[in-house]
Amino acid sequence: MRGPVVYLSFAVALWPALRAQQPPLAAEVKTRLAALLPRGGDAVRFYSSDLYRHMDGGADLYLKYGMVAMAHREYKRAAVEAAADVFDMGGPLQAFGIYSAERSPEYHFVDIGAEGYSSESTLNFLQGRYYVRLTAFGDGAAAALDGFARAISRSIGGDRSLPALLDILPRENRVARSEKYVVQAPAGHDFLAPALTAAYRFEGKATTLVISLAADEREAKQRVEQLQRYYQRSGGDAIFFARGRLAVLCLHAPAGAAAFLDQVKP
Numbered sequence: 001m002r003g004p005v006v007y008l009s010f011a012v013a014l015w016p017a018l019r020a021q022q023p024p025l026a027a028e029v030k031t032r033l034a035a036l037l038p039r040g041g042d043a044v045r046f047y048s049s050d051l052y053r054h055m056d057g058g059a060d061l062y063l064k065y066g067m068v069a070m071a072h073r074e075y076k077r078a079a080v081e082a083a084a085d086v087f088d089m090g091g092p093l094q095a096f097g098i099y100s101a102e103r104s105p106e107y108h109f110v111d112i113g114a115e116g117y118s119s120e121s122t123l124n125f126l127q128g129r130y131y132v133r134l135t136a137f138g139d140g141a142a143a144a145l146d147g148f149a150r151a152i153s154r155s156i157g158g159d160r161s162l163p164a165l166l167d168i169l170p171r172e173n174r175v176a177r178s179e180k181y182v183v184q185a186p187a188g189h190d191f192l193a194p195a196l197t198a199a200y201r202f203e204g205k206a207t208t209l210v211i212s213l214a215a216d217e218r219e220a221k222q223r224v225e226q227l228q229r230y231y232q233r234s235g236g237d238a239i240f241f242a243r244g245r246l247a248v249l250c251l252h253a254p255a256g257a258a259a260f261l262d263q264v265k266p
Contacts, residue, residue, distance in 0.1 A: 097181035202254035
């Protein structure tokens with residue numbers, strides 16, 4: 001028992017120092033986020049690089065997508081208990097990235113924000129630079145979720161469209177809502193990040209398209225050279241090439257792949 005007691009004592013002693021390392025959020029950020037949340041709940045709590053204190057796993061991915069801050073508020077209304085999390089991701093593409101990382105094409109989608117989906121007790125959507133996650137339990141939870149979501153969407157305002165960069169992905173034969181913005185290891189390759197990805201189906205055959213977003217043409221060519229070295233060693237069904245600042249990787253390419261890939265425009 002002696003070892004664990006020493007370890008726990010050390011952790012308790014270190015905790016104030018760890019908390020001191022968290023940079024304070026600017027008052028402007030807190031005010032802006034708090035204004036998006038419906039009134040009438042508990043005090044708003046804010047998180048930034050200390051998001052792990054609120055989320056049991058998964059916080060690192062939000063930070064990798066560039067999360068600026070998150071506001072959390074809990075509510076108790078009649079027989080419903082609800083909670084709202086509004087994440088400021090710094091920009092629409094980053095907000096889409098974390099949203100798409102948690103979305104599946106099989107979900108039940110709702111017409112809220114740029115895009116959203118819901119279940120019996122959750123409703124998540126993105127709009128502009130924000131990703132919103134709502135939970136509710138109790139009699140009337142579904143109606144409460146819808147009301148909270150629409151109120152927050154109105155408060156956010158502005159454009160309700162998905163990021164224009166997604167137009168790089170060809171529309172033909174694309175699996176609906178399979179698009180993603182990936183910031184770590186697209187198709188298992190760290191050097192391709194960041195990238196847009198999407199799933200396609202051609203006559204029952206699954207195809208994956210990865211469009212790596214390089215800083216410039218030179219970097220795009222370097223990424224393609226890395227792909228060439230990888231597939232020379234491992235083999236595999238893949239087509240890859242550079243086009244402008246894009247490094248394009250097509251896995252399990254369809255018949256007539258040239259016409260399909262010609263639709264990828266920088």
